Amino acid sequence: xxxxxxxxxxxxxxxxxxxxxxxxxxxxxxxxxxxxxxxxxxxxxxxxxxxxxxxxxxxxxxxxxxxxxxxxxxxxxxxxxxxxxxxxxxxxxxxxxxxxxxxxxxxxxxxxxxxxxxxxxxxxxxxxxxxxxxxxxxxxxxxxxxxxxxxxxxxxxxxxxxxxxxxxxxxxxxxxxxxxxxxxxxxxxxxxxxxxxxxxxxxxxxxxxxxxxxxxxxxxxxxxxxxxxxxxxxxxxxxxxxxxxxxxxxxxxxxxxxxxx
Numbered sequence: 001x002x003x004x005x006x007x008x009x010x011x012x013x014x015x016x017x018x019x020x021x022x023x024x025x026x027x028x029x030x031x032x033x034x035x036x037x038x039x040x041x042x043x044x045x046x047x048x049x050x051x052x053x054x055x056x057x058x059x060x061x062x063x064x065x066x067x068x069x070x071x072x073x074x075x076x077x078x079x080x081x082x083x084x085x086x087x088x089x090x091x092x093x094x095x096x097x098x099x100x101x102x103x104x105x106x107x108x109x110x111x112x113x114x115x116x117x118x119x120x121x122x123x124x125x126x127x128x129x130x131x132x133x134x135x136x137x138x139x140x141x142x143x144x145x146x147x148x149x150x151x152x153x154x155x156x157x158x159x160x161x162x163x164x165x166x167x168x169x170x171x172x173x174x175x176x177x178x179x180x181x182x183x184x185x186x187x188x189x190x191x192x193x194x195x196x197x198x199x200x201x202x203x204x205x206x207x208x209x210x211x212x213x214x215x216x217x218x219x220x221x222x223x224x225x226x227x228x229x230x231x232x233x234x235x236x237x238x239x240x241x242x243x244x245x246x247x248x249x250x251x252x253x254x255x256x257x258x259x260x261x
Contacts, residue, residue, distance in 0.1 A: 013050040025064035050201035063113025083143035115144040132168035204241035
């Protein structure tokens, strides 16, 4: 796969997707969002790929926001369409992806960058990372799910304050808020993330995919998360992974899972 704005690597069962617009601090624009969608769509069908890592090129930024030049002259209809299309192609797509997506936040994650990190299933940050949603300083609100996902992750009050003040918080504060799971030295970020990703990849991909759906169901209006869990739990019993996992347990050996069912 050849892309202009992202880099894609495979390491065994891991896929590392790097947003690569260093002169723009990896800011998101329409072509980058489309390329991310295409890369994710490819790996969704690849049985060998078990976990996706999203990160940014360089040491300054994960994604330092959206490309403001792209929408500075938009009207209401164009702005709404921009947000709807972006959520469809990338942010909602990542949240509901059937394989784990980990954001390795290697610097500034602002605006659309933090929204992308929040759409991942969890986040690991370098100690120089800074995060925020500064849209109100532009006369905007977060449009790629920020007003929804930030309160879910850190609580309504803190989310209200961060969005209304446009404050940029440190990695350590993000950790204390529960916005990120771990903070590590910049030079250790990718290795640390890969270690966790490989641990995940050794488990049942079919079970993990159903766990993602079940957890996400709790945050969807009109969906009973408990009912979704029951349905997905039942479906596990007819998968190859269930047969392998239980057989390996009874035979006192490590399971060898084959992938998504």
